[in-house]
Amino acid sequence: MTTTGADRGAVGAGSAGRSWWWWGRRRGVVLDVSLAVVSALECGLEGVGFAQEASLPVPVGVLFGLVVGSVLLVRRKWPITVVLVSIAVTPAEMGFLMGIVGLYSLAASEVPRRFTAGLAGMSTVAVYIVTMVRLRQDVAQADVDQQDFDPSGWYVPVVSLFMTLGFNAPPVLFGLYIGARRRLMESLRERADSLEQELSLLADRAEQRAQWARQEERRRIAREMHDVVAHRVSLMVVHAAALQAVALKDPQKAVKNAALVGDMGRQALSELREMLGVLREEVPAVVPVAGLASVVPLAAVGRAAAAAAEAAAEGGDGGDGGRQGGAGGDGPCLDALEALVEQSRQAGAVVELLVTGEARPYGAEVEQTAYRVVQEALTNVHKHAAGARVVVRLAHREAEVAMQVENGPSDATVADADLPSGGNGLVGMRERVTRLGGVFVSGPTEAGGFRVSAVLPVREAAAAAS
Incomplete structure (x- = not known):
């Protein structure tokens, strides 16, 4: 069985809820049935002349023509059969429409090109022989009727060749063009589907990276807050314990420790305020762009938060020594x-x-x-x-x-x-x-x-x- 690209592309789109045999859509059925009816009527009329020349009853010739013309109904599924039947009935001068449509369907289908070329060549030879025989008979008849008509030896072959090419070449060339166009569209459609799948995978991967970036920034910010704040708070607790121990024994040392606790407390509060102020800024993590998830680097948020916290930590009155030189x-x-x-x-x-x-x-x-x-x-x-x-x-x-x-x-x-x-x-x-x-x-x-x-x-x- 041989199907064209359009048939495969239409399967599933128009026959999801109803089967149309080998047709993909309803309009394909209407078109092929219409062509088959026209071809059957043409062959039936041509069967009258065939029956007279073959000394057969006219109804037999008409019935034969109707059967032959109806073969065009299967042109999408079996284009080779249609072309072979048209070649077989060429000597009977029957199936003009069937020959044209059959050659087009064969050239536009997925049949290997060597078979297409072979069948097209057979059809061309058959049409050329029949045309040349018929033209020679007409020329001989004209020579009898008009004694002054004297065609040269090249007239019948050349005219027969032009008539044959005019009959076979256009449908074959047009069918090859339509077939190539269908294959191109199918390849583009497949490429678009593959690109869509790749974009979906990239979007999923971007979402995973965004999730990983968020988790990594949470850990980083937690680590920064722990390192920046925990040290000062620990020293505050130590100084508070020392203050409690020497409050009555050494008032001057107690005052000094109290001042240190106050300074460190203010620095710790400033650090927390700066850190939380940066974290409250709304920065989108994932922005959809053209079907993809474009990840906004969360590391920038973490760096800003860490920088702000460390600015408060190191910019205090003596604290950790400030930001001194140090590489940037x-x-x-x-x-x-x-x-x-x-x-x-x-x-x-x-x-x-x-x-x-x-x-x-x-x-x-x-x-x-x-x-x-x-x-x-x-x-x-x-x-x-x-x-x-x-x-x-x-x-x-x-x-x-x-x-x-x-x-x-x-x-x-x-x-x-x-x-x-x-x-x-x-x-x-x-x-x-x-x-x-x-x-x-x-x-x-x-x-x-x-x-x-x-x-x-x-x-x-x-x-x-x-």
Whole structure:
């Protein structure tokens, strides 16, 4: 069975609720039935002359013509059959419409081109022979009737050739054009469907990336708020405990501790206000554009939030030492470690800072990460090892910067500040370090203390930041 491209494209569109045999739509049925009726009437009339020439009864010739002409009804399903029948009845000078429509249907169908060329050639030869025989008879008759008519030897073949080409060439060429156009439309339709599927996949992938970006920014903002605020709040609690202990014994020290608590409280409130103010800004995360989900980089929101929070944290009156130089000035830098250590000393901790190697500026993310690791480690000391001696080591190496915060066992004579812990400090430090391709190690020491170590590769971190 052979079907055309239009038939396949129409299947399912017009026959969803009703079957039309091999037709896809109702108008195809109407067209083919109309052509078959016209062809049957034509062949029936031509059957009269055929019956007279073949010495057959006229009703037989008419019936034969009606049957032959009705074959055109199956032109969409079996175009080869229609062409073969038209070739078979060519000597009977029958099936003019059937031959034209059959050649067109064959050329426009999905039949391999070698079969189309072969059948078209057979039809051309048959028509040429019949036309030349009939024309030669007419010329001979004219020669008898008009003695002055003397056609040359080329007249009959040339005229027969032109008549044959005029009969066969137009339907074949037009059918090839329509078939090529249908195949082109089908390929374009398939390509459009595949592009639509790809766009759907891209939209799903963009939505997944947007969801991942939102989750990542939530974790990042939570980590920033924890690092920026928890340190000051922890120091406030430590100073409050010290204030309570020395309020009656040493009023001057109590006043000093109260002033420190007030300063740190105001800085913490300012940090929270700036952070929440940025988070309240409505920035669309996903914007549909041309069927796709275009993801607005949520990292920009996170960076703005972190920058605002760190601006409040580092821009206070002495706080963490301010934004000093440090690789772009986007946050705390390693130059502020001395001020950070001094804050812990003011809270009563014994902290020693050891720096080895030649100090030099690093990338902004490297310095911020190193600062935050030391800050969170000191916060953990205040929470879990009150009164312990702390050693902070910072090593500047050729292609990396290393930091280590190690504390001894807590002093039993010092009252525990009883600070709450969410258990996310070490997780946040590890995420910061590994994000820049560094190594993070933490764990207890043999002496009963705790050690936090991190190594940040300078080159890899700079590449990741860029």
